[in-house]
Amino acid sequence: MMLSLIKTPVSRSPFLSNTFSRSFQTTPAHLRHQFVQASTASTYNLIVLHGLLGSSNNFRTIVSNPAIKSKVNSYLLDLRNHGSSEHKPTMEIREMADDVVHFIREKGLKNLIIMGHSLGGKVLMSLASDFPELYPYVRSMIIMDIAPVNYYKDPNRKYNNITDTFTMLKNLNAIEFNNKAYNDLRKEVFKLCPSKEIGELIWTNILHDNKQNKHKWRINFPVIVQYYNKIIEYIPNSEKCYTGCIKIMRGGKSDYILDEHLPSFTRIFKSLNLNSDVITIKDSGHWIHFEKPYDVIKEVSGIIDKSKTENK
Numbered sequence: 001m002m003l004s005l006i007k008t009p010v011s012r013s014p015f016l017s018n019t020f021s022r023s024f025q026t027t028p029a030h031l032r033h034q035f036v037q038a039s040t041a042s043t044y045n046l047i048v049l050h051g052l053l054g055s056s057n058n059f060r061t062i063v064s065n066p067a068i069k070s071k072v073n074s075y076l077l078d079l080r081n082h083g084s085s086e087h088k089p090t091m092e093i094r095e096m097a098d099d100v101v102h103f104i105r106e107k108g109l110k111n112l113i114i115m116g117h118s119l120g121g122k123v124l125m126s127l128a129s130d131f132p133e134l135y136p137y138v139r140s141m142i143i144m145d146i147a148p149v150n151y152y153k154d155p156n157r158k159y160n161n162i163t164d165t166f167t168m169l170k171n172l173n174a175i176e177f178n179n180k181a182y183n184d185l186r187k188e189v190f191k192l193c194p195s196k197e198i199g200e201l202i203w204t205n206i207l208h209d210n211k212q213n214k215h216k217w218r219i220n221f222p223v224i225v226q227y228y229n230k231i232i233e234y235i236p237n238s239e240k241c242y243t244g245c246i247k248i249m250r251g252g253k254s255d256y257i258l259d260e261h262l263p264s265f266t267r268i269f270k271s272l273n274l275n276s277d278v279i280t281i282k283d284s285g286h287w288i289h290f291e292k293p294y295d296v297i298k299e300v301s302g303i304i305d306k307s308k309t310e311n312k
Contacts, residue, residue, distance in 0.1 A: 028098050032086075046068070047074075049119075080096055091226070112137060113307055116146075125234075128242035147264055148235055151232045247277055247278075
């Protein structure tokens with residue numbers, strides 16, 4: 001597997017012209033990424049957008065599987081204020097979509113499949129609604145376990161879950177790192193998390209600063225906390241939307257996309273077929289790529305094949 005955080009091959013395309021209008025006048029964030037080159041030459045490219053508090057590492061195992069690696073070049077992005085990407089003082093969903101469009105134009109990418117999980121899925125919805133002209137350069141979009149609803153006002157999902165998450169984020173952000181031993185810090189982080197799995201995810205965002213000889217957050221935690229409510233509340237514009245292939249992938253045990261949520265997708269994506277375009281990963285919760293990786297790989301591989309066939 002070939003990984004790169006700095007330089008990847010560039011195939012020039014109309015994205016480098018002014019084909020796409022920017023939704024914000026602010027300077028887009030510079031997004032770092034990992035690049036996994038296709039094992040056989042391919043002109044198709046997969047972009048992956050991780051979830052809240054995640055990073056480009058989250059899907060590395062998925063895209064490195066031969067069923068995907070043999071078909072596409074993969075770009076695993078760190079979203080703004082996450083991973084190794086630039087820290088910015090704001091974090092609107094539409095700004096994050098703007099960052100991704102800037103990345104696509106900068107790399108000159110085409111023949112794209114874009115996949116986004118949770119927060120990444122919300123960013124993908126903004127790409128679809130704010131940049132409908134992405135089609136046909138983007139052949140397919142895969143939205144993973146997130147719905148175009150305001151979860152605070154959604155009667156189908158327990159409000160306390162979101163409130164508890166926000167409380168956890170605020171408590172984690174308040175942790176004092178100075179003069180704290182590794183084991184003590186780890187215990188404190190895990191104590192604030194609802195499960196060991198969440199604790200492990202959070203722990204990936206802590207690094208050791210050798211110059212200051214202390215641990216610190218890799219992510220821009222204060223801004224993430226500040227914008228958490230806006231992320232939860234975000235609903236994409238339904239007036240004009242991307243007309244390419246849209247696939248919805250959800251966990252069978254997850255409450256992020258319940259059956260009651262499905263009509264909200266058709267209000268945004270007019271061509272979406274709820275019978276054929278919604279994929280349910282059985283016996284999986286929200287973290288479908290961790291809980292059922294081989295099921296996800298199989299479905300994504302099939303979507304890639306379909307995207308190639310329809311483009312002929």
